[in-house]
Amino acid sequence: MTAPKHVEQLDRVVIRFAGDSGDGMQLTGDRFTSETAQLGNDISTLPNFPAEIRAPAGTLPGVSSFQVAFADYDILTPGDAPNVLVAMNPAALKANLSEVRKGATIIVNTDEFTKRNLQKVGYDSNPLEDDSLAGYDVHPVGLTSMTLRALADHPISKKDAERSKNMFALGLLSWLYSRPYESTMSFLERKFASRPELVAANKAAFSAGWSFGETTEGFAVRYEVKPARMEAGNYRNITGNTALALGLVAAGVRSELTIFLGAYPITPASDILHELSKHKKLGVITVQAEDEIAAIGAAIGASYGGALGITTTSGPGVALKGESISLAVALELPLVIIDVQRAGPSTGMPTKTEQADLNMALFGRHGEAPVAVIAPQSPADCFYAALEACRIAITYRTPVILLSDGYVANGSEPWLLPEVSDLPDLRTTFAQAPNGEDGKFYPYLRDPQTLARPWAPPGVAGLEHRIGGLEKADKTGDISYDPANHDFMVRTRAARIEAIEVPDIEVEDPSGTANVLVLGWGSTYGPIGAASRALRQRGLNVAQAHLRHLNPLPRNLGQVLGRYDKVVIPEMNLGQLAHVIRARYLIDVVAYNQVSGMPFVSGQLESMLEEVIKNA
Amino acid sequence: MPSAPLQLTAKDFKSDQEVRWCPGCGDYAILAAMQGFLPELGIPRERIVFVSGIGCSSRFPYYLDTYGMHSIHGRAPAIATGLSVTRPDLQVWVVTGDGDALSIGGNHLIHALRRNVNLKILLFNNKIYGLTKGQYSPTSEVGKVTKSTPAGSADYPFNPISLALGAEASFVARTIDSDRKHLTSVLRAAAEHQGSAFVEIYQNCNIFNDGAFEVLKDSETRDNYLIRLEQGQPLRFGSEGQFAVTHPANSFGLTVEDSASAEPLVHDATQEDPAYAFALSRLAGPDLRYTPVGVFRSVSRPSYDKLVRDQLEKAKAKASDNPAQDLASLLNSGDTWTIL
Numbered sequence: 044m045t046a047p048k049h050v051e052q053l054d055r056v057v058i059r060f061a062g063d064s065g066d067g068m069q070l071t072g073d074r075f076t077s078e079t080a081q082l083g084n085d086i087s088t089l090p091n092f093p094a095e096i097r098a099p100a101g102t103l104p105g106v107s108s109f110q111v112a113f114a115d116y117d118i119l120t121p122g123d124a125p126n127v128l129v130a131m132n133p134a135a136l137k138a139n140l141s142e143v144r145k146g147a148t149i150i151v152n153t154d155e156f157t158k159r160n161l162q163k164v165g166y167d168s169n170p171l172e173d174d175s176l177a178g179y180d181v182h183p184v185g186l187t188s189m190t191l192r193a194l195a196d197h198p199i200s201k202k203d204a205e206r207s208k209n210m211f212a213l214g215l216l217s218w219l220y221s222r223p224y225e226s227t228m229s230f231l232e233r234k235f236a237s238r239p240e241l242v243a244a245n246k247a248a249f250s251a252g253w254s255f256g257e258t259t260e261g262f263a264v265r266y267e268v269k270p271a272r273m274e275a276g277n278y279r280n281i282t283g284n285t286a287l288a289l290g291l292v293a294a295g296v297r298s299e300l301t302i303f304l305g306a307y308p309i310t311p312a313s314d315i316l317h318e319l320s321k322h323k324k325l326g327v328i329t330v331q332a333e334d335e336i337a338a339i340g341a342a343i344g345a346s347y348g349g350a351l352g353i354t355t356t357s358g359p360g361v362a363l364k365g366e367s368i369s370l371a372v373a374l375e376l377p378l379v380i381i382d383v384q385r386a387g388p389s390t391g392m393p394t395k396t397e398q399a400d401l402n403m404a405l406f407g408r409h410g411e412a413p414v415a416v417i418a419p420q421s422p423a424d425c426f427y428a429a430l431e432a433c434r435i436a437i438t439y440r441t442p443v444i445l446l447s448d449g450y451v452a453n454g455s456e457p458w459l460l461p462e463v464s465d466l467p468d469l470r471t472t473f474a475q476a477p478n479g480e481d482g483k484f485y486p487y488l489r490d491p492q493t494l495a496r497p498w499a500p501p502g503v504a505g506l507e508h509r510i511g512g513l514e515k516a517d518k519t520g521d522i523s524y525d526p527a528n529h530d531f532m533v534r535t536r537a538a539r540i541e542a543i544e545v546p547d548i549e550v551e552d553p554s555g556t557a558n559v560l561v562l563g564w565g566s567t568y569g570p571i572g573a574a575s576r577a578l579r580q581r582g583l584n585v586a587q588a589h590l591r592h593l594n595p596l597p598r599n600l601g602q603v604l605g606r607y608d609k610v611v612i613p614e615m616n617l618g619q620l621a622h623v624i625r626a627r628y629l630i631d632v633v634a635y636n637q638v639s640g641m642p643f644v645s646g647q648l649e650s651m652l653e654e655v656i657k658n659a
Numbered sequence: 660m661p662s663a664p665l666q667l668t669a670k671d672f673k674s675d676q677e678v679r680w681c682p683g684c685g686d687y688a689i690l691a692a693m694q695g696f697l698p699e700l701g702i703p704r705e706r707i708v709f710v711s712g713i714g715c716s717s718r719f720p721y722y723l724d725t726y727g728m729h730s731i732h733g734r735a736p737a738i739a740t741g742l743s744v745t746r747p748d749l750q751v752w753v754v755t756g757d758g759d760a761l762s763i764g765g766n767h768l769i770h771a772l773r774r775n776v777n778l779k780i781l782l783f784n785n786k787i788y789g790l791t792k793g794q795y796s797p798t799s800e801v802g803k804v805t806k807s808t809p810a811g812s813a814d815y816p817f818n819p820i821s822l823a824l825g826a827e828a829s830f831v832a833r834t835i836d837s838d839r840k841h842l843t844s845v846l847r848a849a850a851e852h853q854g855s856a857f858v859e860i861y862q863n864c865n866i867f868n869d870g871a872f873e874v875l876k877d878s879e880t881r882d883n884y885l886i887r888l889e890q891g892q893p894l895r896f897g898s899e900g901q902f903a904v905t906h907p908a909n910s911f912g913l914t915v916e917d918s919a920s921a922e923p924l925v926h927d928a929t930q931e932d933p934a935y936a937f938a939l940s941r942l943a944g945p946d947l948r949y950t951p952v953g954v955f956r957s958v959s960r961p962s963y964d965k966l967v968r969d970q971l972e973k974a975k976a977k978a979s980d981n982p983a984q985d986l987a988s989l990l991n992s993g994d995t996w997t998i999l
Contacts, residue, residue: 077994226994270998279995289990296986303745323974325985328744328967333770337737340730340767344710344741347728348749352741370731460990463983501726501742501749504705509674509721511729512713521676522721 048257048265055114056220056268057122060212061139062131062152064097064107067209072109074213074230078222080280080457083270084113087569088455089121089642094310094393101160106138115269119569119576121454123644129212131155131186134164148180150215152208154187182261186211193251197244207248214252221267224249274459281458283422283451284311287381288318290429291353292325297430298437298469303345304329304353305338307360310393311449312383315355335363339380343367346376349473349500351433355381358400359390361444365408368442370512372412372536375487375496377436379429380414384448386640395640396449398565399616404444405594405623411533413540415439416594418446420568423458425451428591430467437471439543440495446593448615450642451566474499474506484508486520494539545592547599552586553579558659560607561652562632564590564620566642567613573645574652583656593620601628609633609659613648667698674724685836685862686715689783690722692842697723700850702750709752710739712759715790716783716862719754733764736771736780743777744964750850753780757798758788761817765797769826774963775854779846782819782859783836787868800945805867820940820955823857824933830856831936832954836863837876841887841952848954854962874947886915886942888953893923902949904942913938915949928957 058075062068069090076088089110098105112122127148130136132155143149156171170176171183190211194204210231217224228246235241256262281289295302306316306329320329328350332338335356342352354364361368361382371378384400386392404416415435419428425447432445474497477484484506487496499506508520516523517531550560563571568589575587588603590596604610604624612621613635621634635651637643672694680686697707707725711717713732720727726749730738735753743751753771760768760782771778787805788794794807798819802811823831830852834845842860849856861872874880882898894904903916903923911934913924928936936956943950978985 081994081996083996083998273998275998277991277995277997279991279993292989293986296982301745303741305741322989323971324978325982325989326971326975328971330740330744330967332737332740333766336734337740337767337770340734340737341741341744343730344738344743345745346741347738348742348746350741350745366731367734374728460995463987463990501708501746502705504703507704507724507726509676509727509729511721511727512731513729 048263050221050265050267053266053268054116055112055118056127056266057110057112057125058127058129058216059108059110059125059139059143060129061106061108061135062209063100063134064093064095064105065100066107066131067206068107068109068131071209071213072111074227075216075222076111076280076455077226077230078217078224079111079113080278081223081226082268083273084115084268085117085271085273086111086113086280086455086457087118087121088112089450090453091641092394101132101134101155101163103134103138103164106134108135108139113268115271117271117273119572120642120645123646127216129216131208131212133160133166133170136170137164137166143179145178146180148182149176150182150184150212152186152212153183154185184215184255184261189251189255190248193247194244197240197247199240199244203241204244207245210245210248211252211255214249215256217249218253218256219262219265221265224253273457277460278457279460280455281423281426282314282453282455283419283425283447284314284383284453285318286423286425286458287419287429287447287452288315290426291319291379291433292322292327293426293463293466294430294433294469295326295351296463297466298351298433298471300437301345301350302327302353303342303350304355305332305341305345306330306355307332307335307338309335309357309360311385311452312355312357312360312381314452315381315383335360336367339364339367339378342378343371343374343376346371346378347374347500349498351377351379351437353379353381355383357383357385357393358387358403361400361403362407368414369408369410369412371442372408372414373512373515374510375440377440377498378442379432379436379445380442381432381445381447383452384446386638392640394449396566396642397615397638397640398446398448398567399619399638400446401564401593401616401619404446411537413537413594415441415443415540415543416446417443417592418565418590419451420565420589420591422451422454422456426458430469431591434467434469435543437469438495439493439539440498441540446565448566471498473503475503477505485518486510487515488518489535489539494535494542541595543595545595545597548588548590548597548603550586550588550603551575552584554584557584557586558608559611559652559656560586560588560604560609561611561613562588562590562604562620562624563613564593567615570643570645570648571613574648577645577649578652578656583653585652585656590620596627604628604630609655611635611652611655613637613643613651615643665698665701665703667704669694669698671704672697672723672725674722676721678722679718680715681866683865684715685785685864686719686783688836688839689781689842689860689862690719692839693846694723695839696843696846699847700750706748707750707752708742709754710735710742711754712756712764713790714756714759714788715864716754716756717759733759733762734767735759736764736767736776736778739778740771740774740776740963744967747777747964747968751778753778755780755782757782757784757786757796757819761797761819761822769822772823772826772828772855772857775827775829775960777854777962777964779849779856780858782857783862784819784859785862785864785868786871787864789864789867793867818940819859821937824937824940824956828857828956829854829958829960830954831956832857833859833861833952835861835872835875835952845953848957852957854960872947875950884948884950886949886951888926888928888939888951888955890926890928890954893925895923896949904939911938912941915942928954930956931958
């Protein structure tokens with residue numbers, strides 16, 4: 044019997060699970076996150092994985108990792124540098140060590156530190172045996188061999204037993220950070236429902252890891268992170284892609300329209316298709332189309348028929364859909380295009396994040412073809428951004444591009460679940476009768492307020508009409524090559540996007556005396572917010588504002604920008620919003636750009652902003 | 660109270676738009692045949708939709724007083740798929756041409772056919788690009804001299820019937836613009852078919868490819884060139900009934916025998932195996948001898964919209980009658996926790 048271990052309180056921990064693509068690190072991270080959420084900590088996660096499904100085992104390109112930050116206060120990012128690294132093999136250690144703080148805990152699976160595996164990643168000597176890990180708190184653990192021993196009596200293959208080593212690691216970490224394990228047990232029961240022997244084996248591996256923590260002298264201290272003070276209510280942990288899909292389902296219920304998704308599989312957007320395909324019960328129709336163009340084409344056809352057409356994709360897909368988006372601009376039909384941005388150009392780095400599709404969303408079509416553009420700022424916010432995209436599409440009968448990205452799409456955070464009745468009412472009306480004073484139907488006779496034309500799906504007698512991509516005469520929608528009419532229609536299509544009602548931008552400046560404003564959009568909200576908080580804690584004043592609506596921009600934006608000596612715009616691109624702001628408001632801005640495929644590290648933004656503030 | 664049967668006429672299907680095809684274009688005949696045929700369907704105008712792509716043929720929807728969309732190049736089958744799946748109460752026609760359907764839109768055509776989307780697809784084949792003023796098309800014969808191929812085209816053409824059969828189409832037919840009676844009979848068969856009905860219509864472009872199908876129309880030649888496919892009828896044709904379509908024992912394909920005594924095959928478009936229909940589609944040579952017209956294949960297979968709706972209905976059977984409540988349950992599913 045060992046003596047009870049010392050328990051230490053921490054306010055924040057960042058753990059990174061890293062291993063081979065086949066080691067189950069994403070699942071391990073997910074489970075740890077779920078356990079942590081149950082405990083009431085605030086959390087933020089960052090999965091990071093290669094595009095290859097199974098890169099050669101044990102190599103650097105094959106390393107997959109999952110970072111989770113959890114704290115007893117509200118946090119905005121998954122953390123700059125891990126306090127704990129779990130490295131399942133030498134490649135995982137090598138690929139991640141440079142980002143781990145000195146003094147951090149490193150748990151390594153010693154069984155994988157063989158001569159061959161070390162050579163594979165270019166280690167001349169074993170880092171566990173030389174002094175290259177001096178300054179870290181290294182815990183060498185034979186994860187594989189201990190898992191195999193723990194499962195020796197289980198009627199499963201050696202391969203299946205070995206694969207359970209991630210559960211051993213999860214058990215150990217769950218013990219170390221005092222996590223509740225019930226949800227993982229029930230998860231295993233669900234996941235392996237058809238193979239009870241695997242349920243037993245995985246549970247046993249988890250327990251073995253937990254017990255190892257309890258009994259080994261290697262871990263003298265156990266940690267606790269108290270629940271965060273969060274708003275009362277029901278929560279679930281949610282990724283951006285799932286939140287986005289649920290937001291679309293919610294939009295269907297609140298608009299009483301059929302949600303129709305046309306999609307072609309593409310990383311990192313496919314999970315939205317997977318999620319939506321589960322919700323037929325709520326009337327969602329999904330079509331996996333033959334290509335990106337067919338996907339948006341089918342969505343346009345569905346909208347024409349009175350459903351809400353949606354298409355989900357990533358940058359390369361938006362490029363292919365460009366001509367069809369222009370058609371939807373001309374047809375003036377509701378349509379939601381979701382771009383989960385990834386690193387480009389071309390195939391780029393499909394599993395890595397970037398914000399470099401803003402120019403394409405704003406300008407990437409032939410002719411004058413303006414559309415509304417919005418962006419979510421966090422995983423849970425994807426739910427509300429989806430609803431907002433649908434609101435604009437339905438109200439203004441226009442295509443809306445929603446710019447998510449790999450970071451918010453795959454990252455997760457706790458989501459305070461809303462009451463359905465509090466969600467916006469998105470009901471609209473279809474044309475049911477002729478709208479002209481002469482008793483005729485005019486498909487392009489506009490609502491004077493929204494400038495939207497009637498939505499007139501087929502099926503109503505007396506409203507038969509033809510629409511198309513050719514320029515249309517005002518009001519009648521008949522083909523028109525009249526020069527003055529074209530000029531009028533081009534200006535009207537632009538004016539109706541400009542006329543979309545969007546909320547004013549709000550500025551967070553607790554001191555009220557900041558001279559520097561940091562302006563962001565999309566997924567940079569977390570790192571910018573964390574950096575701003577850190578600066579304020581150090582007595583430096585900075586104002587933060589974040590754009591959800593990128594077209595049209597909030598009406599008060601110019602006025603807000605004019606109040607500050609300096610405006611800084613950090614973006615994961617080469618300055619696309621900065622260009623827009625300079626052109627639109629004729630003010631200079633400080634563009635701060637990173638296109639590494641990884642989200643900003645808040646510490647780096649903090650240093651950069653500090654420089655700007657000091658020189659302002 | 661049952662409503663009175665619809666009494667529509669061709670005039671009811673004429674829109675107020677001025678028809679803008681070249682004088683003498685084969686499209687006029689097809690439009691007139693369609694306007695003449697539609698009242699027969701007994702479907703109210705508001706339940707009929709024509710979706711087209713780009714090209715001369717694709718102006719078709721503007722001239723019919725139904726619902727219609729003139730979309731973008733090649734994409735009509737995709738757009739119509741979204742409409743058909745969400746609105747099974749509508750009858751959806753796709754009007755396309757050889758460039759629209761087989762070049763830029765080839766992918767959408769084959770996938771609509773394999774899915775068996777409930778669409779009636781009319782491909783006006785004039786073997787030329789008309790609206791862009793006379794370049795060769797994917798159905799133009801090898802060596803075609805056009806503006807873009809002054810030395811003759813080097814590419815081998817598609818056979819649209821063979822292509823549709825290869826794409827698993829459940830209904831495949833061919834007809835000719837100038838033969839209104841035959842054209843109408845094929846439209847009728849297509850309209851009755853559940854699923855994708857693919858109809859190739861040989862259409863004359865009198866400006867850029869005049870007379871492309873003349874041997875099939877001229878009373879001097881047509882009887883010796885055309886094989887009229889009729890369900891259950893022997894495949895015997897010719898001005899004197901001198902030709903018979905037979906299946907040589909040593910061949911996978913069919914042949915035409917100039918023999919009054921040869922035993923012709925009896926046409927059966929309902930064969931599950933598409934090999935027979937495919938063999939028929941290979942009979943014609945570059946000189947159009949011998950060109951079958953009529954229904955090559957007509958088999959029954961559940962349409963895509965029906966399969967999708969069946970899944971939807973099955974799932975909806977588990978729903979409550981309160982979508983807001985079902986949504987609330989969905990949002991609150993998975994591992995949730997409560998902060999007090």
